Amino acid sequence: DRVSHLLRADRSKLYMADLESTLHYSLRVEAARASSLSGAQLAAFKCYVATLVKYFPGRPCVQTYLQTLDAWLRNWTEPELPRTVLKEAMKNNRDLALPASPVTPCPSVHQASHPSVLPTNVTWVGCQGSERHFRGYPCGLWTIFHLLTVQAAQNGPDKGTGVPGGIRGSGRECPAELWLGGSFHGAQETELGCGVAASALPLEVLSTMRCYVRHFFGCQECAEHFEAMAAKSMDRVASREEAILWLWSHHNEVNARLAGGDTEDPKFPKLQWPPPDLCPQCHKEERGVHAWEEPAVVTFLKAHFSPANIYMDYAE
Numbered sequence: 001d002r003v004s005h006l007l008r009a010d011r012s013k014l015y016m017a018d019l020e021s022t023l024h025y026s027l028r029v030e031a032a033r034a035s036s037l038s039g040a041q042l043a044a045f046k047c048y049v050a051t052l053v054k055y056f057p058g059r060p061c062v063q064t065y066l067q068t069l070d071a072w073l074r075n076w077t078e079p080e081l082p083r084t085v086l087k088e089a090m091k092n093n094r095d096l097a098l099p100a101s102p103v104t105p106c107p108s109v110h111q112a113s114h115p116s117v118l119p120t121n122v123t124w125v126g127c128q129g130s131e132r133h134f135r136g137y138p139c140g141l142w143t144i145f146h147l148l149t150v151q152a153a154q155n156g157p158d159k160g161t162g163v164p165g166g167i168r169g170s171g172r173e174c175p176a177e178l179w180l181g182g183s184f185h186g187a188q189e190t191e192l193g194c195g196v197a198a199s200a201l202p203l204e205v206l207s208t209m210r211c212y213v214r215h216f217f218g219c220q221e222c223a224e225h226f227e228a229m230a231a232k233s234m235d236r237v238a239s240r241e242e243a244i245l246w247l248w249s250h251h252n253e254v255n256a257r258l259a260g261g262d263t264e265d266p267k268f269p270k271l272q273w274p275p276p277d278l279c280p281q282c283h284k285e286e287r288g289v290h291a292w293e294e295p296a297v298v299t300f301l302k303a304h305f306s307p308a309n310i311y312m313d314y315a316e
């Protein structure tokens with residue numbers, strides 16, 4: 001229950017239950033709200049799923065689920081995708097024609113083939129709030145995108161240099177698709193869907209996030225704040241490592257803005273993160289003023305948002 005999760009969650013760990021709950025909610029609830037997806041919104045959705053396939057370090061059954069959905073979306077070439085059709089495509093075990101069940105177990109990693117399952121329950125562990133209306137999904141969404149920026153830097157085709165090429169295409173398909181989706185929200189004709197250049201590989205994850213937030217994030221005011229930050233400086237990100245730091249520093253900007261406000265869970269005050277007890281070496285003082293030791297921050301983020309730091313506690 002809420003209290004025991006709160007007592008047992010460890011702030012230095014990530015929990016698969018939070019990540020899978022976030023994916024379930026974002027894919028099947030938040031992104032499937034409109035009666036149909038088309039244009040830039042459909043492109044943003046395809047891009048989100050394609051990025052998850054590349055970088056989300058999921059359990060085998062969840063990876064199969066994402067790959068199945070991605071392949072299905074790539075085959076969907078009609079301009080409009082009705083919600084009813086999408087919802088059907090996002091059910092579990094679609095590829096195996098088994099009855100969809102929220103309790104289908106994820107098999108052991110030793111099994112050769114894995115059913116395609118993303119659990120349909122929502123369980124918060126590290127993102128559990130002290131009251132129902134605190135934390136949960138927005139906490140999970142930040143966590144997913146931090147994880148993706150770090151995994152892209154660790155495993156992306158260019159490993160942070162900005163040189164295209166590699167395992168699953170050039171990595172350009174997302175911005176290109178977004179471009180084909182056209183401009184929106186008064187964007188310039190010359191600008192790509194989410195304000196990035198097509199060749200901007202270091203921006204792969206950040207532009208996916210920017211598009212996701214713009215088109216789907218349920219908190220409109222949050223989306224506007226995030227877009228304003230992105231419009232100011234996201235296009236200056238020049239490497240995958242800078243992408244990690246951009247998201248970290250802008251998340252801290254949001255934390256500073258929200259500290260002491262009504263959306264703050266009193267049991268989880270908004271901090272400049274990581275606080276000294278999580279990462280003492282991330283902090284320094286310059287002429288009596290607090291400063292970040294950025295190389296130590298990058299090292300910390302790479303370890304914190306790594307598959308080895310994801311715990312299975314409470315995952316179905």
Ligand code: FAD
Binds near residue numbers: 127134142223252263
């Ligand atoms: P969160 O801020 O959600 O952080 C989740 C976890 O990430 C933390 O528990 C911590 O482990 C880690 N973390 C914290 N800071 C960092 C960092 N700098 N870098 C890396 N990891 C970190 N709410 C509003 O009221 N107004 C807004 O304008 C607003 N804008 C938002 C924009 C976006 C894109 C998102 C995803 C959320 C936004 N929210 C906004 C929600 C808000 O930021 C929090 O997500 C929510 O209040 C829950 O806070 P939390 O305490 O769980 O921590």
